[in-house]
Amino acid sequence: MxxxxxxxxxxxxxxxxxxxxxxxxxxxxxxxxxxxxxxxxxxxxxxxxxxxxxxxxxxxxxxxxxxxxxxxxxxxxxxxxxxxxxxxxxxxxxxxxxxxxxxxxxxxxxxxxxxxxxxxxxxxxxxxxxLAPTTAVHGVLIDIYGIGVLLTGQSGVGKSETALALIKRGHQLVADDCVEISEIEENMLVGSPPPLLKQLLEIRGLGIINVMTLFGAGAVRSSKKITLSVHLELWDEQKHYDRVGLDEDKVKIINTEIPKLTIPVRPGRNLAVIIEVAAMNFRLKNMGVNAAKQFTERLAEVIQNGSDQDTIT
Incomplete structure (x- = not known):
């Protein structure tokens, strides 16, 4: 402390x-x-x-x-x-x-x-x-449609490049490379950049760029409440990835748990669009609209109806 x-x-x-x-x-x-x-x-x-x-x-x-x-x-x-x-x-x-x-x-x-x-x-x-408990996480924090999305993953997986694409799509950068996180109250995490890295983004092969200078003051913000974690990892053919969206993983930061999504990375995947949709889908879930749950309910209904028809015949 x-x-x-x-x-x-x-x-x-x-x-x-x-x-x-x-x-x-x-x-x-x-x-x-x-x-x-x-x-x-x-x-x-x-x-x-x-x-x-x-x-x-x-x-x-x-x-x-x-x-x-x-x-x-x-x-x-x-x-x-x-x-x-x-x-x-x-x-x-x-x-x-x-x-x-x-x-x-x-x-x-x-x-x-x-x-x-x-x-x-x-x-x-x-x-x-x-006096809030604090920690630092290697990652990128982006404000996407009002959702504070923390991008994590090993170095070189494409976090900063994805952040740049999201900024180009109109979203706001909070912190790149190092995110300082404070638990300002129970179940509330707020992320901000270290003073040295404020408004800066590092792109391999290009170097360090100033996001506010390039894209304007509306492309950055000084802090944001973190509500969703997205972990990027290289595609593993042997690993099973959730294809429906019913599995809900959590990650614990300090004393607060937040939802965590794991997105596999491989050539051809548009990560910026995927993460943007993940943020919108997260908002919909908070509003009571869960597409995965609706799909499983429809599927169960179809199976039940099919079973009833087989019984009749």
Whole structure:
């Protein structure tokens, strides 16, 4: 898991650093955010100290009603050694005891002018994106009619050439050669290119081309949700390939499984058209139209009718 540090959220959200500057290098390891209401009331039994602590108008107003000794004690407990940051929203005035405790325990005390709920939402989205489990896959990611198709296969099988043909047909390149994949939430994979390879496509014998320069801004995109994997492999005469489409293979990437198609490659096959149709067929299946299932049902009906006629005669 990639790490985010307190200094990163300070820069990303332009937060005001009030005190505890020595702790700005602390790592943030969870996407959860805590609003320590019960803790300010004195209940620290289950205090999630590893989370970013967010204090809004309610928490600050309540702390102002505490006795000075109570406020000092609870602010000291809030500033735990592992607490990455305490953020005050709405630009509110900060209790002196909290400033002193944060400085003493090197817990960064930050302030934002944003409303509490809005800041909480923005910070959660940011942390979920930055802390999402990630991996890298050798392949090509293409957006075909809104379907994120991940092309995989051994080097030289024709992934990039197929991608080029798909781009010529009006589809969009996301990444070539290396696809960085993040699981931003349960059962959702998002692929993007490494910064060095962004908008680039490598064609053997031709070299590296810039897709956006050649085909325009509409031919590329920066990221895409991955919903279908297509594996290209050299045709094996000894291997049985699905000819009906009832078999549904899956491939697991990080913790998410997505449908996988295996397409054999040999001279004369138009892979771009096949993959384009595979994406359209995948969309139809998601809409409840399954041609393979309809065919088997018709076949079973024909067999049953034939059997009934034989019985009669």
């Amino acid at each position: 990639s790490k985010v540090r307190t200094e990163d959220i300070i820069k990303s959200f332009d937060l005001e650093l009030i005190s505890g500057e020595e702790g700005v290098h602390k790592p943030i390891t969870t996407t959860d955010i805590s609003r320590p209401a019960l803790e300010l009331a004195g209940f620290f039994n289950y205090y999630p100290a590893e989370r970013v602590q967010l204090l809004g108008r309610t928490e600050i107003d309540f702390s102002g009603r505490l006795l000075k000794s109570e406020r000092k004690e609870r602010m000291e407990l809030l500033c735990n050694d592992i607490t990455p940051a305490i953020v005050i929203s709405r630009g509110l005035e900060i209790p002196k005891e909290l400033i002193e405790s944060s400085e003493r325990n090197s817990v960064p005390l930050l302030r934002t002018s944003m409303k509490t709920t809005r800041f909480s939402s923005k910070l959660t989205n940011y942390l979920e994106s930055e």
